[in-house]
Amino acid sequence: MNAILDPHRVQALVIGGSAGGIEALLQLLPALPADCPIPVVVLVHLPDGHYSLLPDVFAPHVALPVKEADEKEALSPGTLYFAPPGYHLLIERNRTFSLSTEPPVHYSRPAIDVLFETAADAYGPTLAALLLTGANEDGAAGLAQVTRHGGTVLVQDPAEARIPTMPLAGLRATGGQAIVLPLASLALALRALRPEER
């Protein structure tokens, strides 16, 4: 499991989810170790007006600092970021966040595709992207882009996803290059995210 998110290789983890995503994240994110060596960025679709609560919801369950991503903020290792409401969240090559009010993608703003595509561009082969349960196809094109850049693509096992549409679309878009795992195994992979012993 350690090999999946080898900290020598993976420099950032982005996670996207929609319907059922909060429950999945509550199983997953508590596994992140306090000394997590990379930034973790989470985007989950919610009805407008609810996004801002996410950092507060997750902070008590997570060992690392949790915050909403700020415009121009540099991604910092060992920090868990949530996408703010009403804006697309993008990652620049200089590894800072940008926000945009471009039109929704797949009826969503923030959209997982926008985050994944720009993260792939910024981190190339050192990016890991994980797509969780959801009822639409946002994130699939983003995963394809991560694959093109040689990054690691993880997809929640559609068999256990509350709504399998999103992980299935992710699998179709990445043509067999995705690693498919249930949440329990994904949590193990996160737990293994530690600075390498010297």
Next chain:
Amino acid sequence: MNPLAHYPDSDFDIELRLLIEGIYLKYNYDFRNYSPASLKRRVAHALAQLECKTVSALQDRILHSPQHFLDLLQYLTVPVSEMFRDPSYFLAIRDKVVPILSTYPSLKIWIAGCSTGEEVYSLAILLHEEGLLERTLIYATDINPHSLQRAEDGIFPIEHLKLFTANYLAAGGKRAFSDYYTAAYGSAIFDRALRRQVTFADHSLATDSVFSETQLVSCRNVLIYFNRELQDRAFGLFRESLCHRGFLGLGSKETVQFSSVAEQFEPFARNERIFRKR
């Protein structure tokens, strides 16, 4: 699904730089200090829509045809989506800023990056209800002439009006929102009286300078597309334009805090991102 699937990233990046440089040299529109990630997405989108295989092909087309450049400009600039977007911002303008603005015998307000005018009409309605519109001059500026024309027309798709109305009420609106527009043929045409005090003008935060002293500058969700250097230039213009103790209103995720003029502003309505010149 992805128009760039077979287009090497390295080539795209080189050609994008050349395109941006070409646009600047030929048309004096300066996108060189825009945040790259979003700009790149918008150019990729434009390629698909304008049916160009490469950025170089697009460059060839726009350099030799001003009309094609204007077509591209529609994709490079990001339209505003809503009237009274973030109602709490307009509520704070109404409840906290207006009482101070009303002490001035005449007012000048600058809406920088007004796009298709949603914010212009929002502020005009608010000022009208607070009895200030008659003595206010609103400068509404943008770099996109097509957007400025649409702003001046004041015609919006009727399907947006439900959201606009909800926002208006949440922003402390005092009347029926339908008092301000006439619905016809699937559109809502806003009352011409609302723009009697508005001057629409072509102005670039990247290349132009200050044109007037103002008491309020509202520039929302424009600076997020700029890099720090260009943000600082824009903040410098706002500081220069604002009178002593003038107000600066920003988008809900924007701040002067990390800019070169941070010391010269103080938070006035912190959550609503309204700052005041010291």
